[in-house]
Amino acid sequence: MKSDFIIVGGGVHGMAAAYNLALRGAESVLVIEADTVASGASGGFGQRGVRANRRDLRELPLMREANEIWPTLHEELRAPTGYDRTGGAYLIDGPAKNGFKGIHAAETYARVQSALGIATETWTRDKVREIYPGISDDVHGASFVPTDGVASHEATTIAFANAARRLGVQVLEHTRVTSVETGADGGVAAVVTSTEQRIVVGVSVLLANNTGVRDLVLDATGVDLPMWPIYPQGARLSSSTAARIPILTGHETRSLSVKMLGDEIMLTGGWRGKNATVDQANLRDNIAVLQSVFPYLDDLAVISADASRAESASVDQLPIIGRLVPNLYVATGWSGHGWAIAPAVARHLAGALLANSEAAALAAFRPSRFH
Ligand SMILES: Cc1cc2nc3c(=O)[nH]c(=O)nc-3n(C[C@H](O)[C@H](O)[C@H](O)COP(=O)(O)OP(=O)(O)OC[C@H]3O[C@@H](n4cnc5c(N)ncnc54)[C@H](O)[C@@H]3O)c2cc1C
Structure with missing residues (x-):
């Protein structure tokens, strides 16, 4: 052959x-x-997540190009892609206690990402509360990219x-x-x-x-x-209180990434499984981070969790x-x-x-x- x-x-x-x-x-x-x-x-x-926000700057030219392809890819391929340009935010706690991030760095990130073709806004504390009612007092702002979203x-x-x-x-x-x-x-x-x-x-x-x-x-x-190899771990959660997380959401310094699947929450954020199986302690910690940012989500149930998909x-x-x-x-x-x-x-x-x-x-x- x-x-x-x-x-x-x-x-x-x-x-x-x-x-x-x-x-x-x-x-x-x-x-x-x-x-x-x-x-x-x-x-x-x-x-x-179809996310440009806070990527390594060297990847932004590719993301800019991908952003042009995603909205019509379903027409080109003649099948659904589930692409939804929800917009995406990286939540930011107050001034950084250590490291190089925090609210004071946000405008600089926004300026550079925008210059590289990924228009980025910096949200104030009030704006964050308007988008995410009930969010923790710890969150002082956000980096927001209107062209970020999700796909199936x-x-x-x-x-x-x-x-x-x-x-x-x-x-x-x-x-x-x-x-x-x-x-x-x-x-x-x-x-x-x-x-x-x-x-x-x-x-x-x-x-x-x-x-x-x-x-x-x-x-x-x-x-x-x-x-x-790594084994990223994710979970599907249900909540007795409706989650008010309308866009792709990550956090600058806490290991958290949230996508809404209808009424369900898809929770990830860099947590790992134990080889290909779910690490229950990491799942509990991941949920605890979610609840620390959205304290009203105090009654969550795990529908399923998975860590079987190896990534390099x-x-x-x-x-x-x-x-x-x-x-x-x-x-x-x-x-x-x-x-x-x-x-x-x-x-x-x-x-x-x-x-x-x-x-x-x-x-x-x-x-x-x-x-
Ligand atoms: C839980 C999770 C969440 C993620 N979230 C995001 C996100 O929000 N945003 C984002 O950008 N990325 C995300 N990623 C990463 C993204 O999904 C992967 O980077 C991407 O799907 C990799 O695609 P791939 O085609 O390279 O690899 P794969 O989809 O892994 O495909 C590789 C294929 O090779 C096959 N294979 C392996 N060895 C051989 C062999 N010797 N011979 C023949 N076939 C072989 C495997 O069976 C597999 O089907 C996430 C990944 C995971 C697991």
Whole structure:
């Protein structure tokens, strides 16, 4: 078997790259997925934040571009993405006791984010209380980005996969890539699968298998990417008192992220599971943080919790995207925020794979930054 472009991993990054390759005229694109499409970090319950607010500044140009794609992506893919531009706030406690944040830094963040194309407002104490009645007295203000929002990750990933299939992309599910063979020129010659198929590469390979990228790269090239797996933990909660949290909400210094799923609360915020299982102590602490910010939510019930979706963390918490050897590309190291930028990353990656070059827009994320 032979394919011009082989993509390992059927999450949002693999499927969006495959779709964009086919859209730009690639005729032979194969995605190999160990389980099923959207079975990793790009699947599961709830929504993912489409957030520019307080991202690493190097990611803001990609976010600006993604913000242009998200509102009409459902039309392009001919399927719902669940995208909702709710606006997003980062709540800020009073003057910082330590570190470099706090209410006095908020205007500076707003100024720089706005200059980089992400219009940002600073909300006063009163404005915060108007938007979030009943919020804790500790909250003194907020950074607000009107273009932030949420999207349904599983629906979007499946929409990318179906659109890619309509353009002729082949998706091989339940097949794990076990190794990547390099040839005499240092480039990739073939990938080998758990079903003992050796699939010859015509042009290039993209490893978009999230936490699995490190081992395949190490084995094929000897390069040990500075990344490791994490298991973000999230929960769905019900409340006997209606939550008054109308927008995507995070907190600058407390580990808290809230999205509303109708009447239910989706609670995350950087908390981890114990490997792939729910850490009950962390879940209790996460809920305690929510209640410290919204004290009226004193009667909460856990509907479900999950920590089964592995995600890759990189040593500088920036994605690792780019070319490693002549025709081997990686897209990984998302560090818990790889969702929002996916539609923009995929366009640049597809262009780079087609031209067998590096994308200028992805320069800050090149794997070579570590060497
Ligand atoms: C609970 C949670 C909350 C999050 N919240 C946000 C958020 O609010 N905003 C945000 O921007 N990001 C968020 N993220 C991060 C974001 O979801 C991920 O960065 C993104 O989905 C990663 O997509 P991916 O395609 O790279 O990886 P994945 O979706 O993990 O896909 C990789 C695929 O590769 C497959 N695979 C692995 N090894 C192999 C192999 N050897 N051969 C073949 N296939 C293989 C896996 O089965 C998997 O399907 C969150 C993540 C989690 C888990």
